Amino acid sequence: VVPPVQVSPLIKLGRYSALLLSVAYRESQALQSPETQAEEERRIAAEEEKKQDELKRIARTGLSDDEL
DSSP, X not given: OOOOXXXXXXXXXXXXXXXXXXXXXHHHHHHHHHHHHXXXXXXXXXXXXXXXXXXXXXXXXXXXXXXX
C-alpha cells in the first residue's frame, strides 16, 4: 500500500478555490437560464411571424417562387 502524499497547503487552497468558483459560476448560469430561454423563444417566435407575414404577402400578390 502506498502511503498518502503530502500536498502543499497552497495547492489545496487553489484546488478548493477553483472548485468553489466553478460551483458558483454554474449556479449563476442556472439562475440566468430561464430568462435566456424565454428570450430565445421570443426571438424564434418573431422570426416565425416574419416568415408567415412574408408568405401572406407573397400569396396576396399572386407571385410564385419562380417569379421572385
